[in-house]
Amino acid sequence: MKKTMKQHSFASRLNSLALVFGITLAFASCANEEIAQNSNGKDYDVSLTTFSTGDPATRTSMESNGTFYWESGDKIWVKDDNGAWQQSSNAPTEKTAYFKFKVPGKFTKDNTYKVYYPGKNGNQDQVSIVANQSQAEPNTTAHFGTAGDCGMADAAWSNAKNGFAFTLDHKAAYLLFLPRTSNTILQGCYLTKVEVNSDNDITSTYTLNPTTGELTGTGTGKQIIVSTGGSGTYANGFPLSAATNGAYVVIKPGTHILKIRYWLKDVATGIEGTITKTLPSATYDQNKYYNITANLDVRVYDGDHYYMWDAQEQYWKGHEWSLGGSQPTLSQGLTGATTSNDYAKSNADSRYYNESFTYGADNKATHTSCKDLPNVNEMTWYVAKGEPRWDADELWTTMGRLYKGGMWFKKKANISGYNPNTAVDGNDWRTDIVSGNIGSISYTLPSAADAGNYFYLPALGAYVSGQLHNVGNVGRYWLSSAPTRYRNNAYILYFGSGILFVGATDRTTGLWAEALFE
Known part of the structure; x- marks a missing residue:
């Protein structure tokens, strides 16, 4: 760089x-x-x-x-x-x-x-x-x-x-x-x-x-x-x-x-x-x-940071594409796209999601994969007050292929009111049953004067039942929080060129889990 x-x-x-x-x-x-x-x-x-x-x-x-x-x-x-x-x-x-x-x-x-x-x-x-x-x-x-x-x-x-x-x-x-x-x-x-x-x-x-x-x-x-x-x-x-x-x-x-x-x-x-x-x-x-x-060295994402929620090991541990394993590297719909059955099926596998759950409590991640990621309250601030800006053209690579598409968010230091203990609506989403589309997307990129106040998240897609989906079109990122009433779900950030929300999805999904947030 x-x-x-x-x-x-x-x-x-x-x-x-x-x-x-x-x-x-x-x-x-x-x-x-x-x-x-x-x-x-x-x-x-x-x-x-x-x-x-x-x-x-x-x-x-x-x-x-x-x-x-x-x-x-x-x-x-x-x-x-x-x-x-x-x-x-x-x-x-x-x-x-x-x-x-x-x-x-x-x-x-x-x-x-x-x-x-x-x-x-x-x-x-x-x-x-x-x-x-x-x-x-x-x-x-x-x-x-x-x-x-x-x-x-x-x-x-x-x-x-x-x-x-x-x-x-x-x-x-x-x-x-x-x-x-x-x-x-x-x-x-x-x-x-x-x-x-x-x-x-x-x-x-x-x-x-x-x-x-x-x-x-x-x-x-x-x-x-x-x-x-x-x-x-x-x-x-x-x-x-x-x-x-x-x-x-x-x-x-x-x-x-x-x-x-x-x-x-x-x-x-x-x-x-x-x-x-x-x-x-x-x-x-x-x-x-x-x-x-x-x-001109683009951002490189290695493909080794997809996890089931709060798992101890990454989704394709032992089957990595870079080591000649069966990990699919092409998104569905592309010529040569494949599906692999070599993903975790039970809690006997260290790649399986964290099943811990207490009804009505703050269900926090405990493993290295997710525990240091933003919690659900923090993510509401990024989405609602971080002035998200879709960038259809910024290039990056993953698993040996060139892609583009992602979102710019303001860094938390530049978000007025940012609070990890209270969501943007005044509630504590870690224990309240609330979630939804709380932000709006701009298609104007950060100005030259403001560019240093933003960070970038690529649309890395997700693995669903062993198949790679929506790379370059959709970004789905795990958070460190799980809903208080739904045992098998965890909170996520979800965005694309026309969609943006904080929601929840099944913990078995292979989503990106890495400290890319600033």
Whole structure:
């Protein structure tokens, strides 16, 4: 689960990219180079003024070898001597290392003029950092211009041939995501998009402010998604197994808490879902890029924590799938799903449920499997006041297979009134005959600012008479309490995409029993 973030300046830290991509950067000197406009070195239209740039650290896209380019369609804006906005009349028709922009209007009053590059979706000094960005191949930034890359520069008179020369100073911030995995199940997956969620705005329309030298303005967009993939080798996305699969995102500079959702797809099974990482508050400066590495190791549930209620041994002890036993590993309805008869049938088996029962009393679990789990009162607080949020996309694995689906609950420290001795309705459910649907489900995921207040429970299903049921669809978890009037039942948490309650079920059922609650 290691996450790393490093920051770099475009202008001063390009050499560090050699470490990222394992190559040597090579920049050709351009001080004496030029692009010919015609045979005699003069413009075809004398009413146009040349604004030329050639600094390789300031162009609008960057390849993995560290070389920067202007991209097809890039244009600049300059205010002329009359204060009127003028857009360059020409633009590169292909990727190029240098370019001489031709700008209409009169430029004779001053020796320097402010140049604005608002990106391909911007206008004059207005910049649009877009919420939906797209990158067709790994480790390229050709999409920067449409994503919201922008900049300003002071163009100073150079000479009659080159006109006003400028060096663009970028005003956006840039994230470089470098996901890795050692999980063999995930190594065959593809990165289909990266979703960046912030506690404040990172996408909107902003102003290139020549006074402050920054982007100014406040927007409402708190989410940016960069789609990864195009055609050919990358038709399914970026291979997660590849050594170089960097994805770039353009964001508004500032101090942000970022929640990152990496979207992965297993092409073989068609399962596509997310792995969520939350980064602490950090400042992302203009004209800098930040390497964000993440070990995408999903939550792994071993299959050894299914128990009959308060049993001394797990449901499949001696028959574990990982040891070549008969434990079914596929949920009913899937091709290859099986049923095994090798589960406990009587109290002569240590895997059998705890039969202890006293009418009218608090029937508490006593064995290691269930005694430290939340009691029924505590669970009412999680369900009613823990703001449960269904997540249909968060990925996890169990018994060698990739699944998704589960619920986020607030941690008990963040639930006002949480009390293990009294249920949310004021009763003590350990001795009262009460239970039922007491909560409601939200389908809005925790925000970036609130994500740290939640924990996740996967929909691990259950074993019923030796068959696995509803993995990925339903979560059923044992509690440490049993009803006061029903000998063969025990309390459970039950949830799915459209259902949530605290109830009771037969103690012979094989449900998950592990201290996953926080």
